[in-house]
Amino acid sequence: MDSFLTYTVLGLVSGAGYAVAAGGLVVTYATSRIFNIGHGAVGMVMAFLFWELSAGRGLPAWAAVALVVLVVAPLCGALAERTVLRDLGEAPSDVALVVTVALMVALLGLAQTLWPPKPRPVSPFFEGHGFHLGSAFVGAHDLLTVAAGLLVAAGLSVLLRFTRTGAAMRATVHDPGLLALFGGRPAWTTSLSWAIGASLAALSGILLTPVVQLDYYGLTLLVISAYSAAMLGRLTSLPMTYLGALALGLLQSYTVGYLPTSGAFTGLRPAIPALFLFAVLVFLRSPQARLGRLRGAAGVAVASSRRAAPWAAVFVVAAAVAAAALPAEQALVVALGVVYGIVMLSMVLLNGYGGQVSLAQLTFAGVGAVVAARWASGSVLSLVAAAVVAAAVGALVALPALRLHGLYLALATLAFGQLMDKVVFQADFAFGYNGALDVRRLTVLGVRFGTEKAYLVLSAVVFALVGAGLLALRRGPYGRLVLALRDSETACATLGLNARLARVVLFAASAGIAGLAGALMGGLRQSVSASDFMVFNSLPLLLLAVACGVTSVTGAALGGAALAWLPKLQAQFPAAGGLLFLVVGVAAVALRSEPNGIAGWVFRFGRETVAARWTRLSGGPSPDAEPVDVGPVEAVGHAPR
Amino acid sequence: MPPGEPAADPAELLDPVAPGADGLRVSRVTVRFGGITAVDGASLHVRPASVTGLIGPNGAGKTTLFDVVTGLRRPETGAVLLDGDEVTRAPVHERARRGMARTFQRLEAFGSLTVRENVLVAAEIHATAGRALGRRAARARARDRADELLARTGIADYAAHRADTVPTGTARLLELARALAAEPRVLLLDEPSAGLSAPESAALAGLLRGLAGEGLAVLLVEHDMELVMGVCDTLYVLESGRIIAGGPPERVRADPRVRDAYLGPGEGAA
Ligand SMILES: Nc1ncnc2c1ncn2[C@@H]1O[C@H](COP(=O)(O)OP(=O)(O)OP(=O)(O)O)[C@@H](O)[C@H]1O
Ligand SMILES: [Mg+2]
Numbered sequence A: 001m002d003s004f005l006t007y008t009v010l011g012l013v014s015g016a017g018y019a020v021a022a023g024g025l026v027v028t029y030a031t032s033r034i035f036n037i038g039h040g041a042v043g044m045v046m047a048f049l050f051w052e053l054s055a056g057r058g059l060p061a062w063a064a065v066a067l068v069v070l071v072v073a074p075l076c077g078a079l080a081e082r083t084v085l086r087d088l089g090e091a092p093s094d095v096a097l098v099v100t101v102a103l104m105v106a107l108l109g110l111a112q113t114l115w116p117p118k119p120r121p122v123s124p125f126f127e128g129h130g131f132h133l134g135s136a137f138v139g140a141h142d143l144l145t146v147a148a149g150l151l152v153a154a155g156l157s158v159l160l161r162f163t164r165t166g167a168a169m170r171a172t173v174h175d176p177g178l179l180a181l182f183g184g185r186p187a188w189t190t191s192l193s194w195a196i197g198a199s200l201a202a203l204s205g206i207l208l209t210p211v212v213q214l215d216y217y218g219l220t221l222l223v224i225s226a227y228s229a230a231m232l233g234r235l236t237s238l239p240m241t242y243l244g245a246l247a248l249g250l251l252q253s254y255t256v257g258y259l260p261t262s263g264a265f266t267g268l269r270p271a272i273p274a275l276f277l278f279a280v281l282v283f284l285r286s287p288q289a290r291l292g293r294l295r296g297a298a299g300v301a302v303a304s305s306r307r308a309a310p311w312a313a314v315f316v317v318a319a320a321v322a323a324a325a326l327p328a329e330q331a332l333v334v335a336l337g338v339v340y341g342i343v344m345l346s347m348v349l350l351n352g353y354g355g356q357v358s359l360a361q362l363t364f365a366g367v368g369a370v371v372a373a374r375w376a377s378g379s380v381l382s383l384v385a386a387a388v389v390a391a392a393v394g395a396l397v398a399l400p401a402l403r404l405h406g407l408y409l410a411l412a413t414l415a416f417g418q419l420m421d422k423v424v425f426q427a428d429f430a431f432g433y434n435g436a437l438d439v440r441r442l443t444v445l446g447v448r449f450g451t452e453k454a455y456l457v458l459s460a461v462v463f464a465l466v467g468a469g470l471l472a473l474r475r476g477p478y479g480r481l482v483l484a485l486r487d488s489e490t491a492c493a494t495l496g497l498n499a500r501l502a503r504v505v506l507f508a509a510s511a512g513i514a515g516l517a518g519a520l521m522g523g524l525r526q527s528v529s530a531s532d533f534m535v536f537n538s539l540p541l542l543l544l545a546v547a548c549g550v551t552s553v554t555g556a557a558l559g560g561a562a563l564a565w566l567p568k569l570q571a572q573f574p575a576a577g578g579l580l581f582l583v584v585g586v587a588a589v590a591l592r593s594e595p596n597g598i599a600g601w602v603f604r605f606g607r608e609t610v611a612a613r614w615t616r617l618s619g620g621p622s623p624d625a626e627p628v629d630v631g632p633v634e635a636v637g638h639a640p641r
Numbered sequence B: 001m002p003p004g005e006p007a008a009d010p011a012e013l014l015d016p017v018a019p020g021a022d023g024l025r026v027s028r029v030t031v032r033f034g035g036i037t038a039v040d041g042a043s044l045h046v047r048p049a050s051v052t053g054l055i056g057p058n059g060a061g062k063t064t065l066f067d068v069v070t071g072l073r074r075p076e077t078g079a080v081l082l083d084g085d086e087v088t089r090a091p092v093h094e095r096a097r098r099g100m101a102r103t104f105q106r107l108e109a110f111g112s113l114t115v116r117e118n119v120l121v122a123a124e125i126h127a128t129a130g131r132a133l134g135r136r137a138a139r140a141r142a143r144d145r146a147d148e149l150l151a152r153t154g155i156a157d158y159a160a161h162r163a164d165t166v167p168t169g170t171a172r173l174l175e176l177a178r179a180l181a182a183e184p185r186v187l188l189l190d191e192p193s194a195g196l197s198a199p200e201s202a203a204l205a206g207l208l209r210g211l212a213g214e215g216l217a218v219l220l221v222e223h224d225m226e227l228v229m230g231v232c233d234t235l236y237v238l239e240s241g242r243i244i245a246g247g248p249p250e251r252v253r254a255d256p257r258v259r260d261a262y263l264g265p266g267e268g269a270a
Helices: A002-032 A039-056 A061-085 A093-114 A140-162 A164-174 A176-181 A186-212 A216-232 A238-258 A263-284 A305-325 A328-353 A361-374 A380-398 A406-424 A452-475 A477-487 A489-494 A499-525 A535-549 A553-572 A579-592 A597-618 A628-634 B062-070 B092-097 B115-128 B136-152 B168-181 B198-213 B225-231 B249-254 B256-263
Strands: A130-133 A136-139 A436-438 A527-529 B024-033 B036-046 B050-055 B077-082 B100-102 B186-190 B217-221 B234-239 B242-247
Touching (some): A002 A039, A002 A186, A002 A216, A002 A238, A039 A061, A061 A093, A061 A186, A093 A406, A130 A140, A136 A140, A140 A164, A140 A186, A140 A238, A186 A216, A216 A238, A216 A263, A216 A406, A238 A263, A263 A406, A305 A452, A328 A361, A328 A452, A328 A499, A328 A535, A328 A553, A361 A499, A361 A535, A380 A406, A380 A499, A406 A535, A452 A477, A452 A499, A477 A489, A477 A499, A477 B115, A489 B092, A489 B100, A499 A527, A535 A553, A553 A597, B024 B062, B036 B062, B036 B077, B036 B217, B036 B234, B050 B198, B050 B225, B062 B077, B062 B092, B062 B100, B062 B186, B062 B217, B092 B100, B115 B136, B115 B168, B136 B168, B168 B186, B198 B217, B234 B249, B234 B256, B242 B256
Parallel strands (some): B036 B242, B050 B217, B050 B234, B100 B186
Antiparallel strands (some): B024 B036, B024 B077
16 A cells, blocks of 8 residues: 555656657647657757756756756757758658657767766755655655646646747648638747747756766667657646646556566566557557548659679679679678678568668568577578567567558557567576577578678678568559558559558568567577667667668668778767767658669769760760650569560 | 439339349438538439439539548448448448449549550459459450540540549540440549530440440539530539539529529529
8 A cells, every 4th residue: 555655656657758859849830831850859958968067068957947948959940840840740750750750869979978877866945845644755856846737737738828928829720821821830840849849859858867867779769668658648738738748647647556576577667658549549540541632652664674684793802893893701791791781681572662661670680680599509590580580579569550541650669679688588588688699691502601601692692582582563553552552552452452451561571680680680590589679779770770761672782881891980080979970860860852862863973974975975865865854654563564 | 214313212212123224323421521511411313324423512522422422431321332332331432342433523533544544543443343453354354444435534535644644524534434444334524525526525426325335334523504405314412511402403493492593592583
């Protein structure tokens, strides 16, 4: 009974903290239709800034709070809206999603650069003050948090319901054009909502810091519960969000408190917020897909197999030359790049073609690595098994989430990744608690791939095969189907396609490719651990894939190379701790102007150069001179069969 | 086939009928959005080998009724029967496989595919529904079918254009061709002539009569009264979610209630 009270107080306090964060999410979503995945990262950076100002620079706590919450955060929020987020609400949902993931990754990088890891103890406000409620002690900080939660809920409700600004904000989401017609200023109200959102993120970050301390990831992930709460409020209802946040806070507190401290459930504790998010997403049903959007997705022209085959050969030969020329440790880096490239191929299928975003592709690679280590290790069968099991796990994730797509699916994968990190990968049948697994290198048809160099060639062959397979798929009926599904699931269903099933198959296939890559990575490294496949490492992977070109196989190759080389680069400039994340985040934001990424530029440049040379040689326009960004027009159906 | 009974008697609608060629029946369907009743106990019958019109002012509930019929929205009450079988709870793709196809008022063309690929993908889905998508012969047939439909709907010139770049009228014809690629027995068209020129509308009318001649049950939602009066065998009028009249077009047009509802009181004198 005593502990019950304590857990109740704890639950209410964290619930109030989630409510503050969730309120910010809902306000920004209601006005801009962008769900800010980076919301928690904003709170994290602002909590660090608060620490810097108060503990580091000696400002009184109240002044530091005021400065951060009322000045810096709103300015940053508005600035971010003006520069990178404007109009994203109208963009395809995967673009908006990727940009906010980029925001999150960039902020993580920024924080690690500005505040390199070291202990930064944070004590609650008015430490030691408070009162006893029965046996439970209620600290002044706790009271403050609950009060902040109430104030924010009341304030936001009043703002949205009773003020002109609020009315304008609510109208913006329904019809920005209409509002403009009546003299409202949607641009201004959207900036304001982002300012408020960032401010609330900062407040929740600062209030919750004593719970998790100043931890980059811990603070960033606190927002997972805010996501759940916002979903409970269906991203629109503030009261429901607030109640949802409190209920979640309580439920989590009781679960944590009363879960057995020994046995199978021990590892579950840190994953509880993720579990709740997954449950909320699955049981709540995402709203119906938006109807009536005719604009198709961007894509590069798909090479015919006659054109792709020489490039595949060039790729493999180049890998063989590199293997021969490079010392073993550099061959390892290049091979790793190729393996990352295969993971990115799985994103080409899922995101580049299918328009869905997974935030946990490396988790599937981890599944593949575990399978390759534990079953038929060293034989080709282990690769097959890795792909098959990863695909099955992918289907298992996608199945309960059958209704989910876009944002909801992405959040579900994030929760899934967290769950795997914290629970499944730590289990004895996987990597074991903080453990590592040995993976034997492959022997294929009597040929042993025993060195890094041999693995480089092997990985290149696999990349070329998977890449060629994807291109063939894309050109054929399946490719058409995937694109059709992406453009209008509704129309596909009315034509007789079991659209949900098709989406699960797509997701599973993508997970299977990632699992294959994971098995290769295991053999290459010979020893892998759960930390190699952390969900947070999936995010830079996604962003690099997108920045380099997630619509093409070439982009995946470039992205893999970049991902393998950036840490090397970073190692040479250790001062810039989070530089990698920062660079990747910024690069992904740049995708707004080129949906086909760097690969898109490369293609265009290639075409233009060829066209120019052709013109010079023949004095006439090149047959190749058609614009590149006609997309898949020449892709399917017109290729000679 | 008596073309002109008024809104069918709901009780009769649920009677067992000869399966195979009954077309589409909608019985006492009600849909509510929060406070408003978008469709209010609507019943109608679309016979095979006929074009049935459904008209009504903006917001009458026509599109909502289409959504119920095709399974995109669950009705609060009521039933949908396809060739005598109740499909009220069947999923969308199941109804499509049983012979139902539609177009959308708010276009749902596949924007990143070409016009031809749009039709082709539909033909392929149809050819391989429930089976592996690999059969060579089925795919060849799908290609022929797609080209034939592009020609028939008069959009073959646009075949190689991306669907998100063609004019609205073309996109509507594309949706029609795509729906036909699924070889439906019941075809629902939601304002197909919006964005078409006068000659194109006339061609559409001819096409619709041709389809009815082949045995299709066509349900046509349209604001273009000339087209409606020209092609429909039966006409229903929906107002505020209720079917207020049904029967042969001429008789329905003469109905004073229809004039009041659809043309507005006072305009009926013309
Ligand atoms: N998703 C929805 N949520 C709430 N109300 C809706 C929704 N869809 C339609 N409505 C309402 O239901 C009513 C019927 O709409 P519906 O689109 O079916 O009319 P319609 O006859 O097709 O009109 P139009 O001729 O303009 O196409 C309208 O009052 C509309 O505002
Ligand atoms: Mg309508």
